[in-house]
Amino acid sequence: MSRMVSTVLAAASMLALAACSGKPAADAALSATAAPAPLPATVDFGPPQGAPVHAVLTSPPNVPPPIHRNYPAKVIVELEVIEKEMPISEGVTYTYWTFGGTVPGSFIRVRQGDTVEFHLKNNPGNKMPHNIDLHGVTGPGGGAASSFTAPGHESQFTFKALNQGVYVYHCATAPVGMHIANGMYGLILVEPPEGMPKVDHEYYVMQGDFYTTGKYREKGHQPFDMDKAIDEKPTYVLFNGHEGALTGDKALTARVGETVRLFVGNGGPNLVSSFHVIGEIFDTVRQEGGTVEQHNVQTTLIPSGGAAMVEFRTQVPGSYVLVDHSIFRAFNKGAMAILKVSGPEDKSIYSGKEVDSVYLGDRAGPNLHAVSTAAKANAAGTLSKDDQVAAGRQLFTGTCSVCHQANGEGLPGVFPPLAKSSLIAQLIKEDRNRLIGIPVHGLTGKVTVNGTEYDSVMPPMTQLTDDEVANLLTYVLNSWGNPGGQVTKDEVAKVRAQPAPAAATEH
Amino acid sequence: MRRRPVLLLLGLLLAGPALAADRAPSGYRPLPGGRFASVVPADDKAAPAVLRPFRLRAEPVTNAEFLAFVRRHPEWRRDRAPSVFADARYLSQWAAPDRLGPTARPRQPVTQVSWFAAQAYCESEHARLPTWYEWEYAAAADGTRADARGDPAWRERVLSWYSRPSSDALPPVGGAPDVHGVRDLNGLVWEWVEDFNAMMTSADSREQDGADKLRFCGAGAITMEQKENYATLMRIAMLSSLKATDTTANLGFRCARPD
Numbered sequence: 001m002s003r004m005v006s007t008v009l010a011a012a013s014m015l016a017l018a019a020c021s022g023k024p025a026a027d028a029a030l031s032a033t034a035a036p037a038p039l040p041a042t043v044d045f046g047p048p049q050g051a052p053v054h055a056v057l058t059s060p061p062n063v064p065p066p067i068h069r070n071y072p073a074k075v076i077v078e079l080e081v082i083e084k085e086m087p088i089s090e091g092v093t094y095t096y097w098t099f100g101g102t103v104p105g106s107f108i109r110v111r112q113g114d115t116v117e118f119h120l121k122n123n124p125g126n127k128m129p130h131n132i133d134l135h136g137v138t139g140p141g142g143g144a145a146s147s148f149t150a151p152g153h154e155s156q157f158t159f160k161a162l163n164q165g166v167y168v169y170h171c172a173t174a175p176v177g178m179h180i181a182n183g184m185y186g187l188i189l190v191e192p193p194e195g196m197p198k199v200d201h202e203y204y205v206m207q208g209d210f211y212t213t214g215k216y217r218e219k220g221h222q223p224f225d226m227d228k229a230i231d232e233k234p235t236y237v238l239f240n241g242h243e244g245a246l247t248g249d250k251a252l253t254a255r256v257g258e259t260v261r262l263f264v265g266n267g268g269p270n271l272v273s274s275f276h277v278i279g280e281i282f283d284t285v286r287q288e289g290g291t292v293e294q295h296n297v298q299t300t301l302i303p304s305g306g307a308a309m310v311e312f313r314t315q316v317p318g319s320y321v322l323v324d325h326s327i328f329r330a331f332n333k334g335a336m337a338i339l340k341v342s343g344p345e346d347k348s349i350y351s352g353k354e355v356d357s358v359y360l361g362d363r364a365g366p367n368l369h370a371v372s373t374a375a376k377a378n379a380a381g382t383l384s385k386d387d388q389v390a391a392g393r394q395l396f397t398g399t400c401s402v403c404h405q406a407n408g409e410g411l412p413g414v415f416p417p418l419a420k421s422s423l424i425a426q427l428i429k430e431d432r433n434r435l436i437g438i439p440v441h442g443l444t445g446k447v448t449v450n451g452t453e454y455d456s457v458m459p460p461m462t463q464l465t466d467d468e469v470a471n472l473l474t475y476v477l478n479s480w481g482n483p484g485g486q487v488t489k490d491e492v493a494k495v496r497a498q499p500a501p502a503a504a505t506e507h
Numbered sequence: 508m509r510r511r512p513v514l515l516l517l518g519l520l521l522a523g524p525a526l527a528a529d530r531a532p533s534g535y536r537p538l539p540g541g542r543f544a545s546v547v548p549a550d551d552k553a554a555p556a557v558l559r560p561f562r563l564r565a566e567p568v569t570n571a572e573f574l575a576f577v578r579r580h581p582e583w584r585r586d587r588a589p590s591v592f593a594d595a596r597y598l599s600q601w602a603a604p605d606r607l608g609p610t611a612r613p614r615q616p617v618t619q620v621s622w623f624a625a626q627a628y629c630e631s632e633h634a635r636l637p638t639w640y641e642w643e644y645a646a647a648a649d650g651t652r653a654d655a656r657g658d659p660a661w662r663e664r665v666l667s668w669y670s671r672p673s674s675d676a677l678p679p680v681g682g683a684p685d686v687h688g689v690r691d692l693n694g695l696v697w698e699w700v701e702d703f704n705a706m707m708t709s710a711d712s713r714e715q716d717g718a719d720k721l722r723f724c725g726a727g728a729i730t731m732e733q734k735e736n737y738a739t740l741m742r743i744a745m746l747s748s749l750k751a752t753d754t755t756a757n758l759g760f761r762c763a764r765p766d
Contacts, residue, residue, distance in 0.1 A: 085672050095672050124596065127673045127697075127757045128741070129748030150748040151755040152596055174744040175737050223670040226662075226737055 044162065045113025045193070048074035052117070057106035060240045061252060063202040063263060064109040067191055072113035079106060080121040081130045081149075081171075081184075088210060088236060089243040089334065090372040091219040096241065097128065097171070097182040103241025104206035104267060105169070105186030112164040112190050117156065118143065124152035129173055131155070135305070136167035136188045144172040164192040166263050166289040166307045177269045181211055181229050183241055185267030187307055199311065200258035205337060206265035207273045207302070207324060208241060209234035216333060216463045217243075219375050232270040237329035239322060239337040246322070246337030254314050256343025261311045262322075268304030274325040275302050275310075277339065279318065284311040299325050314341045316350040332463055370394050371468070378467050378489060385474060385486050392475025395468055399461060400476075408480040414456065416449040419480030423449045428477065428485055433495050436487060439469050441500035460500070466492040535562035535634075536688040537766055543644045543654075546739045556640040560766035563637060563645050566680045566690050567698060567761045568628060570601075571613035573620070576628050578605060583624055593621035594752045614679035616696045616759040622751035625699045629762035636701035637763035639746075643739060646692040648685040656739075665738035668694040673757050699760040703746040 052074040056064040082101045088094040099105025110116055120132050129150050133142035137159045146157035171184035187204060211229040212222035216236065228235065239246055246252060254260050266273045276299040285297045286309040294300075302308050322337040323330035330336050374391035377383040397406065400418075404410050408419035418424065427435035442460035446453060464472070466489045473487040540558035548554050577583050577598075584605060585598040598619050602608020620628075622636075629635050637645070649655035656662070682691045692698075749758075 083672050095670050125673055125756055127669065127745075129745050148748050150745075150750075150753050151757065153753065173748075174740050178737075178741075223667050226666060 044160070045072040048072050048115040052076055054078075055108055055110065055116075057100060057108060058204070059100065059102045059106060060104055060204045060206065061246060063107050063189075063204050066195055066198075067109065067111045068195065069111055070193070072111065072115065074117060075110050075114045076117045076119070077108055077110075078119045078121065079108075079132070080123055081126060082123050083126045083128065085221070087242060088212070088222070088238075089217050091375040092212075092214075092217060093221045094210070094212065095182070095221075095224075097126075097130070097179060097184050099132070099169070099171075099184060099186050103183035103185075103208065104204070104265060105184070107186065107204045107263070108169075108188040110161050110188070110190055112161055112193050114161045114190075115158060116161055117158045118147070119154055119156050120147045120149055121154045122149040122151050126151040128179075130171050130179065130184065131173050132169055133172040134159075134167060134169040134188055136161060136163065136165070136169070136190050138162050141172065142169075148173065161190045164190045164291065166190075166265070166286075166309055168265050168267065168305050168307055170267060170305070177229055178224060178226070180267055180269040181209070182224060183208065183267075185265070187263055187265045189263060196261075199261040201252075201254050201260045203252050203260070203262050204265075205239050205246065205252075205262055205322065206241075206267055206307075207237065207239055207271075207275070207335065208267040209269065209271045210236040210238060212236070215465075217468070218465055219467075229269065234271065234329075234333060237271060237324055237333040237335040239335060243334040248338075251319070251338035251340045253340050253342070256314055256317055256341060256346070259311060259313050260339070261309060263307065263309055264302055265307040266302040266304055270304060271324075271326070271329070272304055273302040273335075274299050275308065276300075276323050276325040277310075277312075278321040278323060279316075280312050280314075280320050280339075282310045282312050285309070314343075316346055317341050317343045371471070374471055375467060385478070388471045388474040388486065389478050391468075392471035392473070393479075395464070395472050396475055399464065400472065403458075408476070413452065413454070416447060416452075416454045416456075418476050418482070421449055421482065422451075423447060424476065425483050428483055432487075432491070433498075436469070436473060436492055436495040437498075437500070439464065439472060440492065440496050466490075466496065534565045535762075535764060536565050537562050538641075538645055538687050538689075539653075540644070540766075543640065543647075545640055545643055547639070547643075547743065556644070558640055558644055561637075561641055562764045562766055563641065563687070563689055564632075564634070564761040564763065565684070565688055567616040567696060567759045568625075569613060569680055570607050570611045570615050570617045573598075573617040573628060574601075574605070574607055574613075576631055580627070580631065581605075583627060588621075588624065590752070592623040592752060594754055596754045597621055597624065598754075600756070612676075612679065614681070615677045616680050616691070618677065618696055618756055618759045619754040620699075620758070620760060621754050622699050622703065622749070625760040626701070628760075632762055632764075634762035634764040636699055636760060638702050639700045639743075641763055642692075642698065642700045645685075645687065645689055646739075648687055648689070648692075650683060651686055653686055662738050665693045669738075669741060677757075696757050696759040697742065697745050697755070699758065700746065703749060704751065 049071045050073050053076065055075050055077045057079065058064050079099050081097065081099060083095065083097045084101065085093050085095050096103050122130050129148060131144045131147040131149060133144040135142055137143045139159060143157055143159060147155040149155040166187055166189045169186050169188055171179040173179050185206065185208065187206065211225045212235045213225045214220070214222045236243065244250070264275055282297040282300065283295060285294045285300045286292070287294055287300055289307040289309060300308050300310060318341055320339040320341060322339065324335040370390040371394055374383060374387045377387045403415040404418050408417060410417035424435065438458065439461045443458045446455045469492045470487045470489045476482060477485045538561055540560045542555040542557055545556045581587060585601070586604045588597060596619050600611045600619055602610065607613060626636055647654045647656050649661055678695065680691050680695065682695065684690050
């Protein structure tokens with residue numbers, strides 16, 4: 001027995017030596033019977049063969065096609081850094097720093113053993129110097145030390161993709177956190193030599209947290225907020241860099257019975273993601289992008305600067321919501337995306353009664369065009385009541401209908417009705433400011449509506465801007481038999497400026 | 508550091524004609540100097556920088572001023588400057604080697620200039636580029652204080668420039684003067700400093716890994732105790748990415764002279 005143990009130990013130490021010296025594990029003279037499972041690690045497939053290959057780069061949510069190559073090649077990757085202003089939410093713009101013009105940056109796909117000649121170009125119009133640290137690189141700084149590039153210049157370095165897996169890349173120029181927070185991250189997939197199992201769809205989704213000086217959905221151009229970033233209090237938590245990047249007509253799609261593989265990265269800079277798809281169970285997860293497969297997973301943790309591969313077969317048609325299940329990030333900071341599955345129902349698996357209206361919120365439907373139309377009209381001074389009602393209807397779906405229900409009826413005894421509401425009718429005549437104050441400051445304590453007493457807590461809807469509150473109230477006033485009327489942004493601003501009233505008294 | 512001998516040689520080549528031909532410099536403001544807490548400690552730990560009194564150009568050099576210089580010193584035209592002194596984009600925003608054209612307005616700060624070209628210009632004003640410490644010390648001021656860096660408003664002003672994309676045309680020089688009467692140090696362009704390529708390497712050879720650390724851990728590796736340093740460190744990161752021949756669309760300069 002002791003002899004056996006020592007054999008194993010000897011084998012193990014030889015294996016370790018082989019790994020350290022960088023020699024293929026197969027070269028080590030191991031006793032096959034006594035050896036532990038071989039380390040899956042670093043294997044050198046030798047020098048590149050054939051003509052150099054130019055890597056296909058894709059913008060999110062697309063993934064380059066599988067490689068289908070059975071030898072290591074020299075692969076040339078050309079990636080350009082572009083600083084540009086783009087919308088981060090409806091009516092809100094932000095100055096992004098990007099790899100390839102998108103957030104996340106272009107998806108790179110190579111084969112294990114490939115020799116990658118990397119060209120990093122910094123657009124001449126950019127202000128900042130940039131570099132790239134690829135977590136799939138073995139070497140100091142992951143390439144960062146060799147790729148520090150001034151605007152209008154290009155750096156080149158070469159690495160061998162020794163380990164398979166899906167890896168984050170990011171900019172590592174000072175201040176690193178700010179470069180990442182502005183969107184400088186993406187994924188590089190190093191396929192195993194035999195390729196990945198075939199699936200029907202591959203998609204590229206990457207989470208990131210954003211820090212703006214204005215609050216969530218505050219209109220206009222929003223600069224980066226260093227204090228919020230250091231405090232790790234993001235304004236937005238987003239998939240693919242923009243609120244609505246993967247919803248409405250930009251949702252991911254699949255058909256019933258198809259297999260879907262998601263490459264899910266997390267650029268951070270700060271938050272760890274609890275990645276979950278509402279209504280799906282991941283058949284297979286390669287957690288942290290590694291080689292061990294986990295099965296039947298509900299929620300997988302994706303660290304900042306990490307990635308995972310998740311796979312599942314779709315069974316039931318409908319909209320599936322991708323969220324960070326640290327759930328306030330989903331409903332209050334934007335961390336939502338949609339996978340639309342089309343095809344025939346299978347009532348034996350799922351009866352078909354939808355709960356989407358509660359979960360999906362406003363991001364399930366088309367993007368909030370009416371809201372931005374109203375915001376523009378407001379800025380131009382041409383805002384009409386119809387604009388306000390249209391914008392308010394869309395906002396209501398996301399913000400209010402969860403409790404007050406889409407038809408305004410509320411839930412008896414729990415959430416007061418807004419339809420034909422005696423309280424609304426009374427306040428619009430006698431105390432407009434108190435009506436406006438309900439969404440702005442919240443409402444706690446006893447109220448009587450249509451003869452029924454409610455004693456509950458409505459939190460202040462602080463994520464809503466003044467014009468959004470005005471539009472919501474105007475919509476409610478003009479719906480479901482309420483008395484009509486209009487609330488202006490200025491009225492809301494005045495109410496917001498006043499301190500919140502003490503808990504409501506009985507009516 | 509290795510470029511020092513080259514600089515000296517260049518100085519010898521250019522100083523003669525430049526000094527002989529040019530007008531007396533104007534528009535320089537006196538700064539008192541003294542001890543200054545730089546984000547780059549003088550001893551790599553905490554020692555303040557010590558600055559002699561000096562004079563700093565009130566405004567960055569403009570396109571019109573640099574055009575006049577190029578006309579007096581045609582060896583610095585973009586079609587004649589040797590590529591070892593300026594890269595291929597040198598003055599490329601101008602319509603012609605001796606004409607500004609519609610894309611370069613006279614009062615805009617000149618950009619797309621190499622360190623060599625900037626230094627040659629300053630010599631033509633009997634001046635030199637400011638050192639990093641001089642530049643950083645001057646840029647710490649606002650309208651009422653010599654060192655406003657503790658004020659969040661100062662930091663916000665610096666950072667807000669970083670957060671704007673540079674797709675719009677550069678504004679003209681002539682921002683509000685600070686307490687020294689100097690304008691546009693923050694919020695207009697990056698500016699060359701004389702010792703841009705020496706500031707990132709430690710004088711102590713035992714810290715030879717310093718440069719690498721700065722490159723991939725970020726300049727934040729040196730001193731990040733104060734948040735306000737962030738704004739300044741981004742400028743250091745920018746400067747340390749450059750070679751003396753480089754030119755960029757947002758990089759200009761101004762000159763300094765001893766008092």
